[in-house]
Amino acid sequence: MSHTLHRQGTADNLSGDYVLLAMSAKGVNAVNSSYALKDFFSIINKHDWANMGEVKVGGAYIASFQDIVGGVRDTSVAHAVFRDKDEFARVIAQVKKADLGLSVTISGLLGNLNETLEANGIKPHTVEVSLGIKGKTERLPHGDLLQITTMCGHGMVSQALVRKTLVDIKRGRVSLEKAANLLATPCACGIFNPRRAQLILEELMDTWCTDEP
């Protein structure tokens, strides 16, 4: 379930993309862990998040903070996304200070993540990296689209939705911000980063035609 891995992008736009998730381990320390998971969300909500969510309720672009927290169970996985490295570092500091006992996993450019951990005196425990896509890669859509769709690791954001969004922006039917927020809605976990999507869409406005594969 490496849903926060395999995000595609440039070093530039990936530097505005930090995912944080917290959970307990089923059968080990899950009983009554919902209190700590709610505390985790409270910490997140005090910061400038780009998205957050819990899969059974949804992400912050379809559910309210109250609904997300209200839906937390012992088995929940709490997710949050940040666009700014310094803000992300402040969140990590708060999560460490809260000493919740939950397992916390972060995603982003490894160099930036390690800097953040070092600054907070945290030793990384386990690392996971992507070795890329194998097989019939010629069947995949254009890489520009993948930069957006891969932000939902469960593949809930369709390429058709991204294509429609691009056309709608070009025709002046929707703003970049609203388009990016719409793209975040199918991602049930709340790990899609609409602020990064907005930057990518803005870039594509100048270079994207409607006939790309």
Add this chain to the structure above:
Amino acid sequence: MRINPGKCIGCGQCRVFCTMGCIAFVRKEKGGQVQCRVDEDECVDCEVCLRAKACPTDALEQPPAVWPRSVRGTFSNPLVTHKETKVPGRGTEEIKTNDVTNRYKHGYVGISAELGRPVLGARLRDAERVFMALAPLAVEFEKQNPLTSLLADPATGKLKEDVLDEKVLSCIVETVAPIERAAEILDALDKVAGEIESVFSVDIISRVADDLSVPALEMLKRGKRPYAPNGKINIGLGRLFIKGAGC
């Protein structure tokens, strides 16, 4: 997923949300009412179209799934919690709780191939091809993974015959092995990549050593195998006793 022809007005609002691009406009005869129809063989029952609440007439309907069709939703819809793992979706907790479970120990790596990811989805026949490529290496397939439970014969990597044509948004062949075996597993994945009809995304997991080096990454560098600059880190804050758990 199905579209109720008695309700569909052919507005097409559902189409853009479809992850598999399998909702098409149809009509019975020239000049007749245009409607939408789901190609149910290509549909993976992810229910994204339904959750989008885009349909003005509530024409989208998810029929009760019976075996083997039922595996589609289990792997494709993250809101479905798998009966055995208690984890929503297609995989395990893998790295995310490793600081508590020690699933990946020092000296070992986790290597996964996620079929169908990104975008395309995959038939389970493709997953079987990957299983069969790895089974001769006597690797350990993650028992908690719902895909492993579909193996008919773990020794050969054969899946249950009746699920092979089922299509899912993605499913993960998850292995754990001593780090010395990593190169041959990755070689086998490279080889089987030429035999599958879809795509798969590969990842590798490794404990961080006491000196903060990451043995798997060192191995990849030595083997000149490229890996993405972005990744995931379990930051080791997990404990057996969680704050407030005594409440």
